[in-house]
Amino acid sequence: MAAHRRGGVLWAALLSGLAFNAYIVRTRGFQSLPVYKKDGEQLFLMSNDCGEFQIDTVAKASCDGSIGIKKESGWLINGKSAPDFKVRPETKEDFQKVALMSQGQLDSIVKADMEKFEQQSSVSTFRGRMDEDDEVLEVDDLPANTFLSLRYGDTRKQAPFRAGETFAFAPNGAKQPKAFTVDVFQKVASSQVSLAGISALGGSLTNVEIETLDIGCAPLKASFEASLRSFDQEEKPGISRGRNAAERAKQYMEQSGVQQFLQEMFTQLLERKPEDYLGFLADFIEQKQEEADHAELQNDIDFSSEPGLGEDALPGFAAFPLPDISKHNSIATEVLQAQPELEQLANLRTSTGVSLAQCIKPAVDCPGHPMVKVAGAFAGDAECYSLFQQFFDPLVAALSCGTICNGAPQPSDGDVSKISGAQIDPTGSYVVYTVLEARRNVAGIRMPVCCSREERREVERLLSSARLRGTYLPLRGSKSGKGMAAYQEERLRKVGMLLTEPDSKLKLAAGFGRHWPDARGVFVCDAPGVFIWCNEEDHYRFFARQEGSELKELYERLARAVSSVAEAAASAKQEFAASKLGWLTTCPSRVGAALRVTLTLRIPLLAKAVDLPALCERLHLRCDSSSSAISGNLWQVHSLSSLGVSEVELMNEVIQGCRLLVGLEQRLEQNTCIDSIEALPEVADLAGYPSHFALESYVTRFLLQGQGMVVSPKLFSALFEVRGSKSTPNKKSRFLPHLSPVGTLSPRSR
Incomplete structure (x- = not known):
């Protein structure tokens, strides 16, 4: 039977031989070519990139069908010739013939095909049967x-x-x-209602707030009766007095809001089960007090009168020559002191009017602390990185712990299919939360530290015009549009999605707070866990968050949001700012892939057994060593600088590094020794990746002989080497110029 087209959908049938019927199940990723699925089995029939038909257990376009493939000599099924098996795809003549048919003729052909399909429903076909799965x-x-x-x-x-x-x-x-x-x-609305601690109140809950899942809708309120009552007992004398006291207590709890407060506190306590429950409760109460204070102040603040939040940044350094910065502590001031000739750039301006003085103002205004060195400088527009290259190149190199890729352009590869599908935490016991963040700026528009009110609103307009499913919510008080409602602001604050005004002197001096809160907002996408901050540190900050460790799926959601905004910019004949450094960001520490990955891990035994920050550094990761009682003593593990690596490489680094951390934690729980690379299957396949997990050979000093966990030199030679290229005898690690043993991997009792 020749192929037929109706309403843009291709219908086809296989000829003779096995007498299969077929229908399209999906076409994404195959350049609109049809893909057919065999009923009851994981078998697909499709056209591959070589122009041949093939059958495989997965839908793919590569020319390597594992079940069957059509060669010039005929079909090969399971490697054997099958002369009676034939497939004829749609030809040009077929298309022309169909084009001349009337709609009635097409309808009758399709109807006949469907009747034939029904008659052959007992045959294994690609169309499926309803009496099966x-x-x-x-x-x-x-x-x-x-x-x-x-x-x-x-x-x-x-x-x-x-x-x-x-x-x-x-x-x-x-x-x-x-x-x-x-x-x-x-689902319209959802809320977890805890019964903990309410038995003394009569067992009922009134005016329970049920948060709607649509950020644009107000929360719902409902009352519940959740008590267990006994009707077979006679009321004893004096019980009415106790009942009246309970009613008065219940009324107070409802009117004061204490009941809702206790309900939320008990719910979080039972979910997290912290060891230091007193510290958890203290932190919770302090956090709620801060939220209440902030909500009270929010209604009274006139941001235009606040220093650094009105029309101008904080008063301070405005033009060369430099004042005395010998006692300042930032990477920017170190670069300025090392190159006095940078003052020759004082009179240069970018095409949008940004000067070097504007970029370095926060470093000059804020002396900083010798133990906490920050960048201290921010780019006013994309052109700053080229016009003031003499300043920004050493600054970027210092923030990236090495050189700028020896002049090579930043690699770019966001192909989701290349991201490792390896499971970091198959049990779901160690990875608590995952966050991806990407940053972008629009070329030709000054970045947030220097942009005008009109430029800021143009950035917001581009985001609002993107073909994204979701809701854009301007901040309350924004004059660029109707700001979000108070309940929306509170919900965003509770879930950590609300961007707030900068309060550090460094950011206020840089100009991040100017015109606050005009043209700032949050785009909450319908895609789970995806949202976008507009005009905060960069024009756009894209976030994708979820519980668990499905990084590949999460990255795909993030990439889809970034792509949608990029398409909106392209429609306005604009594009994201990029150069040989990669994607250009306001903060020089984020240039490159402009991607950051953060996983919250539950690895207490490993944290006690070794110097975890040092171990993470050797895996090209960074972890937060500080933890509070409210977080349950969890560790946040981040990717390092994204300069010099593509998006795919960075994602694979994090996946493999975190798999190792989780694997070590599991073996500490089991008191298992690791004496060979084969004993750690989570990293046995690292040879297939670029040498990103490498260090010099003397890390073998880390090994222990005797009791406890032993990691062999072979394992570490596979894991640790200089990142990015083969090591030479005199070449130091690009990101670890000095190394030292990180501790003892020995099991400890909980």
């Missing part, structure tokens, strides 16, 4: 909090949407329905 293969751009529901006959089944979800229906008598109903439901 239905598997959800793929749904594009599905909104967040979505449930998929299928009704077949009198039976309905539903579940949160997950690719590969199977809905199994038992045979429904002799007469099988010829269709099934698909419904998509979206």
Whole structure:
């Protein structure tokens, strides 16, 4: 049968031989070519990149079908010739013939095909049978909090949407329905209501606030009766007095808000189960007090009268010559003191009017602390990195712990398929939370430290015009549009999505707070955990967050949001700022891939056994050594500088490094020794990656002989080497010029 086209959908049938019927199940990633799935089996029929038909267990376009492939001599099925198996794709003549057909003719052909499909439903085909499992293969751009529901006959089944979800229906008598109903439901509101601590209040909850999942809708309120009552006991004398006291207590708890406060506190306490519960409760109460104080002040603040938050940045350094900066502590002042000739750049201006003095103002105004050295300088626009290259190159190199890739351009590779699919935490016991962040700025528009009010609003307009599913919420008080409601602001603050005014002298001196809060806002995407900050430190800061460790899936969501805003900029004949350094950001420490990955890990035994920050540094990671009681003593592990590595390389570094940390924690729990690389399967495949996890050979001093966990030199030679290229005898690590043993990997009792 020749192929037929109706309404842009290709219908085709296989010829003779195995007599298969076929229908399209999805076409993404195959340049609009059809892909067919075999009923009841994980088999796909598709055209590959070589122009041949092939059959494989996965839908892919590479020319290596593992089940069958069509060669010039005919089909090869499982490596053997199958002369009776034939497939004829649509030809130019077929297309021309179909183009001349009327809609009625096309409808009759399709109807005949469908009737034939029904008659052959007992044959294994690519179209599927309703008396077997239905598997959800793929749904594009599905909104967040979505449930998929299928009704077949009198039976309905539903579940949160997950690719590969199977809905199994038992045979429904002799007469099988010829269709099934698909419904998509979206959760409107959700809240966890804890019963802890309310038994003394009569067991009821009133005016419980149920947060709507749509940020644009106000929360719902409901009352619940959750008490257990006994009706077989007679009321004893004097019980009415106790009941009245309970009613008065209940009324006070409801009116004062104490009941809701205790409910939230008990819920978080039982979820996190911190060892130091007293510290947790103290931190919780302090945090709530700060939120209440902030909410009270928020209604009274006139930001235009606040220093650094009005039209101008904080008063201070404005033009060369430099004052005495010999006692200042920042990387920018070190660069300025090492190159006095930089004052020759004083009269230069970028095409948008930015001077070097504007870039270095925060370093001159803020002496800093010798133990905490920050960059101290920010780019006013993308051109600063080239016009003031003599200043910014050594600054970027120092922040990236090395040279700027020896003049080589920044690699760029955001291909999601190249990101490792290895599971960091298959058990779900060690990775608590994952956050990805990407930054972008629009070329030709000054960056937030120097931009005008009009430029800031243009950046906001581009974001609002992006084809993104979600809601853009300007900050309260913004004059560029209707600001968010008070309840929306409070919800964003609770979940850590609200951007707030800068309060450090360094940022105020730089100009981050000018025109606050005009043209600032949050775009909350429908995609789970994805949101965008507009006009904070950069024009756009993209975030993707979720519980667990599915980094590949999370990166795909983030990349989709970045791509949508890039397309909106392109439609306005603009683009994101980039150069040989990669994506250009306001802070020089973020140039390159402009991507940061953060995982919150639960690895207490490893943290006690070794110097964890030093170990993370050897894995080209960074971890926060400080922890509070409210966080449950968790460790945040971050990626390091993104300069000199592509997005894919950085993601794979984090995946492999965190897999190692989790693997070590598991072995400490089991009191297991590691004496060879084979004993640590999480990193056995590192040879397939670029030498990103490398250090010099003398890290073997880290090894211990005797009791406890032993890590062999072979393991460390596979893990630790100079990042990016082969090490030479006199070449120091680009990111670790000095090394020392990091401690003892010995199991300890909990």
